[in-house]
Amino acid sequence: MEPMIVSLKDVTFSYKGSKRQALKGVSLDVKEGECVAILGPTGAGKSTLACVINGTVPRFIEGKLTGDVVVDGQVPNQVGTAQMASRVGLVFGDPDTQLFGMTVEEDVAFGPANLGFDYEIIMQRIKRAIEDMRLQGLEQRAPHRLSGGQKQATAIAGVYAMLPKIMVLDEPTSMLDPEGKARVFSIIRDLNKSFGMTVILIEQEVDDILELADRVFVMKSGEFVLGGTPKEVFADVDELREVGIRVPGIVEFGNLIGADRTPFSVEEAVSIVKSGAFDVLSDTLASSGPNREVDASNERAQDITPIVEAVDLEFRYPMGVKALDGANLKIYPGEFVAIVGQNGAGKTTLTRHFNGLLRPSAGDVRLFGKSALNEPTWKLCSKVGYVFQNPDEQLFCDTVEEELRFGPMNTGMDKDKMEEAIRDILLDIGLDKYRQVWPRYLTKGERQRLALASVVAMEPEILIVDEPTTGLDWLESLQILDYLERLRREKGKTILIITHDMNIVSLYAKRVVVMANGRVIGEGTPREVFSQPELMEHAYLRRPQIADVSDILWGEVLLTPHEAADRLKRSSRMNREVAGK
Amino acid sequence: MIVEYESKQTPIHKLDPRAKFIWLVATIVISIIWTDPVYLLGLGLVTVIIGCIGQFPWAKMKGTFMFLLIVTVVITLIQGATYVPKVVWLANPERVAFHLIPGWIPMIGPAWPVRIGGLIYGLSMALKVFVVLITISVFGYVTSPSEVVQIIVRLPFVSYKSGFVVSAASKFVPVIQIQLATLRDAERSKGVDFDSGSFTEKVKKTSSMLVPLFANALSMADTMALAMESRAFGYSKNFTMIRPYQMRVSDRLMVIFSVGGLVASIVCLAVFKLGAL
Numbered sequence: 001m002e003p004m005i006v007s008l009k010d011v012t013f014s015y016k017g018s019k020r021q022a023l024k025g026v027s028l029d030v031k032e033g034e035c036v037a038i039l040g041p042t043g044a045g046k047s048t049l050a051c052v053i054n055g056t057v058p059r060f061i062e063g064k065l066t067g068d069v070v071v072d073g074q075v076p077n078q079v080g081t082a083q084m085a086s087r088v089g090l091v092f093g094d095p096d097t098q099l100f101g102m103t104v105e106e107d108v109a110f111g112p113a114n115l116g117f118d119y120e121i122i123m124q125r126i127k128r129a130i131e132d133m134r135l136q137g138l139e140q141r142a143p144h145r146l147s148g149g150q151k152q153a154t155a156i157a158g159v160y161a162m163l164p165k166i167m168v169l170d171e172p173t174s175m176l177d178p179e180g181k182a183r184v185f186s187i188i189r190d191l192n193k194s195f196g197m198t199v200i201l202i203e204q205e206v207d208d209i210l211e212l213a214d215r216v217f218v219m220k221s222g223e224f225v226l227g228g229t230p231k232e233v234f235a236d237v238d239e240l241r242e243v244g245i246r247v248p249g250i251v252e253f254g255n256l257i258g259a260d261r262t263p264f265s266v267e268e269a270v271s272i273v274k275s276g277a278f279d280v281l282s283d284t285l286a287s288s289g290p291n292r293e294v295d296a297s298n299e300r301a302q303d304i305t306p307i308v309e310a311v312d313l314e315f316r317y318p319m320g321v322k323a324l325d326g327a328n329l330k331i332y333p334g335e336f337v338a339i340v341g342q343n344g345a346g347k348t349t350l351t352r353h354f355n356g357l358l359r360p361s362a363g364d365v366r367l368f369g370k371s372a373l374n375e376p377t378w379k380l381c382s383k384v385g386y387v388f389q390n391p392d393e394q395l396f397c398d399t400v401e402e403e404l405r406f407g408p409m410n411t412g413m414d415k416d417k418m419e420e421a422i423r424d425i426l427l428d429i430g431l432d433k434y435r436q437v438w439p440r441y442l443t444k445g446e447r448q449r450l451a452l453a454s455v456v457a458m459e460p461e462i463l464i465v466d467e468p469t470t471g472l473d474w475l476e477s478l479q480i481l482d483y484l485e486r487l488r489r490e491k492g493k494t495i496l497i498i499t500h501d502m503n504i505v506s507l508y509a510k511r512v513v514v515m516a517n518g519r520v521i522g523e524g525t526p527r528e529v530f531s532q533p534e535l536m537e538h539a540y541l542r543r544p545q546i547a548d549v550s551d552i553l554w555g556e557v558l559l560t561p562h563e564a565a566d567r568l569k570r571s572s573r574m575n576r577e578v579a580g581k
Numbered sequence: 582m583i584v585e586y587e588s589k590q591t592p593i594h595k596l597d598p599r600a601k602f603i604w605l606v607a608t609i610v611i612s613i614i615w616t617d618p619v620y621l622l623g624l625g626l627v628t629v630i631i632g633c634i635g636q637f638p639w640a641k642m643k644g645t646f647m648f649l650l651i652v653t654v655v656i657t658l659i660q661g662a663t664y665v666p667k668v669v670w671l672a673n674p675e676r677v678a679f680h681l682i683p684g685w686i687p688m689i690g691p692a693w694p695v696r697i698g699g700l701i702y703g704l705s706m707a708l709k710v711f712v713v714l715i716t717i718s719v720f721g722y723v724t725s726p727s728e729v730v731q732i733i734v735r736l737p738f739v740s741y742k743s744g745f746v747v748s749a750a751s752k753f754v755p756v757i758q759i760q761l762a763t764l765r766d767a768e769r770s771k772g773v774d775f776d777s778g779s780f781t782e783k784v785k786k787t788s789s790m791l792v793p794l795f796a797n798a799l800s801m802a803d804t805m806a807l808a809m810e811s812r813a814f815g816y817s818k819n820f821t822m823i824r825p826y827q828m829r830v831s832d833r834l835m836v837i838f839s840v841g842g843l844v845a846s847i848v849c850l851a852v853f854k855l856g857a858l
Binding site for chain 1: 586588654719725726727728744745749755756760763764768769770771772773774776786789790792793796800801804805806807808809810811812813814817818832
């Protein structure tokens with residue numbers, strides 16, 4: 001029998017002071033050189049599992065651990081975390097909390113220096129780590145001045161320099177823009193395929209895992225509910241949906257058309273359709289989501305006065321960075337607009353002008369047709385609500401209920417009206433049972449919903465939501481976006497989201513605004529924007545894989561697997577009718 | 582505002598941090614013992630030249646300099662009006678230069694005479710502040726905080742862990758500042774008007790940010806500690822310094838220049854009263 005580099009048998013863990021089991025009888029064997037992906041909703045126990053493997057649980061994070069854990073021939077709990085560090089490297093999602101040096105070089109040296117290696121060895125390792133992680137030229141750069149992708153590459157280099165046999169990466173791309181994600185995934189691929197490292201990857205990005213992982217495990221409530229090769233796991237679409245994992249677009253497409261095998265790449269999906277290896281008459285087509293009536297509502301919007309308008313907006317931060325360089329944008333009442341672009345494109349800076357948080361150095365901001373440059377934020381906020389990216393930076397009160405009252409009380413809303421609104425909102429966002437709970441005790445997804453609701457409670461006509469899905473799993477993301485869509489459809493709110501997630505854009509946005517270098521460089525419906533490869537490339541965006549499939553097959557960009565399956569069904573019928581005649 | 586460290590390849594940046602530290606200490610000591618404004622001006626000039634070689638961004642200090650200028654004027658006038666020291670090289674330090682309340686103001690003028698000796702003494706005090714501040718700023722600009730930690734941990738009575746804690750704490754300051762700014766913006770977005778209201782009301786508005794600020798800081802510190810543990814922090818007492826500093830010719834020259842300057846100024850002051858008022 002082949003020896004396993006990671007072997008967990010019937011592992012159970014409860015955090016100190018908690019009765020709930022974070023891990024329930026988990027068993028996992030990983031071969032040397034394998035790439036294993038672990039998926040699951042937030043709170044499933046994925047991070048706990050990562051910490052068990054490197055020994056920080058239970059030596060650093062206390063609790064009760066039972067079962068057998070053997071990693072590279074060692075029992076982490078007996079050996080100690082620091083000694084395990086040279087066997088298991090652990091990389092976290094937020095690069096800012098794991099960079100300790102004043103320069104990239106110093107940060108990479110941190111681990112080997114802690115292990116007490118000689119200066120010459122450390123310098124050799126720094127050189128190798130920096131080369132392998134493609135950080136050449138950045139050695140003397142301060143980590144906080146790097147882009148998100150470069151920061152995460154530095155964090156990985158810091159762990160890699162300790163030459164561990166196993167690399168555990170806990171959602172390493174969760175806070176990155178598309179360019180950063182692509183960089184990190186490419187590095188992970190190198191770690192496993194080129195440098196032969198064993199990789200355990202905890203992720204939410206299912207598309208990238210398909211081709212990368214040798215095996216995939218799905219966790220829910222502290223246990224594995226699915227496990228096997230990607231083909232085996234992703235073939236069980238119903239179970240994945242049940243757990244709350246996003247089914248990759250092309251896999252879902254294959255499922256909808258009754259493909260004889262599950263496609264895992266654009267090429268495979270195209271080949272299945274071209275070879276006719278599908279049974280399109282298996283009538284499984286469901287509703288294709290909220291974006292069906294996109295174009296009609298958009299045309300209607302163009303005829304009326306913009307509710308928000310940015311005119312030749314320029315802005316320079318005190319440190320001298322020009323974040324906006326003549327940005328122009330019009331938003332119409334009742335629209336659902338997604339602003340996209342890589343980090344530093346000016347998305348957040350632009351939208352922060354709409355409620356007066358920032359004032360332009362040149363240009364104008366018009367709300368409801370009037371200049372809003374002289375209106376203070378505390379007045380504008382009842383018209384333009386702004387939800388920040390991190391819920392923990394916008395929840396101030398002791399209970400959920402108080403949090404919802406905070407804004408309306410500041411804006412002087414009528415008390416009866418306020419209480420009625422709060423009652424409705426709490427029911428609407430599913431937090432009614434937590435009225436008296438301290439917001440910090442809620443899960444990340446619940447906190448994000450509460451942060452959004454606390455702004456909705458002020459009843460603004462325009463809602464700006466900055467990166468509403470960062471750090472959330474797919475189900476939590478859908479809950480947030482569904483709520484926003486309901487606000488638009490039922491209450492006529494105008495919604496602006498800033499996002500990097502093109503799947504979200506496909507499903508919800510009526511219009512997409514693409515930004516780069518402080519300017520709006522393109523806009524249109526998702527279909528129009530995804531049909532412009534040069535624009536997408538310029539903004540470092542990657543359209544959903546199903547759009548690639550439909551573009552290759554029929555020369556048109558379709559947004560969802562349902563649309564593509566629908567299209568295939570129509571063309572198959574037509575072909576059959578032609579053949580029949 | 583103290584200017585943040587910037588990684589550059591200037592001759593001053595490249596100096597051994599110990600040499601830079603010795604220069605810092607020597608300059609501060611000299612500025613303390615000298616009282617003659619002409620000498621202090623000379624010392625300030627040398628510091629400015631060193632700053633220029635290190636490409637110090639003087640424009641960023643404009644606000645600080647304006648504030649110091651106001652402080653200088655106030656200190657000089659108060660000293661001039663209240664204190665008359667013995668000035669070695671001045672024949673009559675008690676000579677009145679002007680009155681704070683001039684003679685043309687009826688009933689109360691002239692009053693509060695400002696004397697030459699006091700003015701020179703006030704100027705000297707203000708120049709000391711200038712020199713110390715510029716020296717610390719230039720040092721901070723050309724020496725990375727980790728180099729400072731490296732200096733501290735090389736002291737015989739300081740452990741690496743203590744030095745690292747100092748470094749980590751210094752890294753936390755800008756993070757906390759950014760968080761505070763975001764929390765403030767989030768409150769403004771929920772209708773909080775920070776510009777109006779009494780002092781007590783303003784304090785109350787600000788205090789609501791403290792709980793999330795501390796909670797976030799604690800959570801961040803927790804993750805940082807986990808990440809440090811995962812990178813073997815504290816594994817070995819023999820933490821390897823990645824900069825095994827070696828004194829080069831330029832470093833030795835800086836040390837000789839600094840220590841020599843310090844010794845010479847003490848001797849000249851003690852023997853020839855050079856540098857004293």
